[in-house]
Amino acid sequence: MLWLRALHIIFVVCWFAGLFYLPRIFVYYAASEHPETRAQLAIMSRKLYRFVTPFMVLTIIFGVSLISLNVDYYLSATWLWLKLAGVAFLVVYHVQCGRYVNRINADEDHHTHVFYRFFNEIPVLFLFAIVFLVVLKPF
Numbered sequence: 001m002l003w004l005r006a007l008h009i010i011f012v013v014c015w016f017a018g019l020f021y022l023p024r025i026f027v028y029y030a031a032s033e034h035p036e037t038r039a040q041l042a043i044m045s046r047k048l049y050r051f052v053t054p055f056m057v058l059t060i061i062f063g064v065s066l067i068s069l070n071v072d073y074y075l076s077a078t079w080l081w082l083k084l085a086g087v088a089f090l091v092v093y094h095v096q097c098g099r100y101v102n103r104i105n106a107d108e109d110h111h112t113h114v115f116y117r118f119f120n121e122i123p124v125l126f127l128f129a130i131v132f133l134v135v136l137k138p139f
Contacts, residue, residue, distance in 0.1 A: 030115070
């Protein structure tokens with residue numbers, strides 16, 4: 001069980017590293033006026049998205065594995081349902097990042113760097129909420 005928990009935490013950290021850095025690339029892309037720089041940032045965003053997507057999948061696999069060890073407890077825990085709702089939102093956020101990556105690589109994205117600066121803060125809020133739920137187990 002501990003090795004499952006360790007792997008879950010490792011892949012959460014890896015996934016969040018991508019969720020934190022990918023939107024920063026979007027900010028730099030939107031703020032740049034140089035076509036060469038924008039092209040390089042587009043490539044970086046595509047490669048990073050492809051790199052971190054498996055971490056999301058592995059995070060979910062190991063999380064479900066942990067739940068399966070004590071299904072009755074976990075499925076009756078309100079904190080877990082709130083955590084799972086947060087994770088579901090982060091999966092949607094991840095998919096939206098993929099849409100932005102595709103639009104950036106097709107040179108069809110017209111969001112401002114200010115938009116992406118706000119977009120970049122979303123996973124931070126969810127990280128705080130999820131960690132507090134897991135550690136404090138309220139309700």
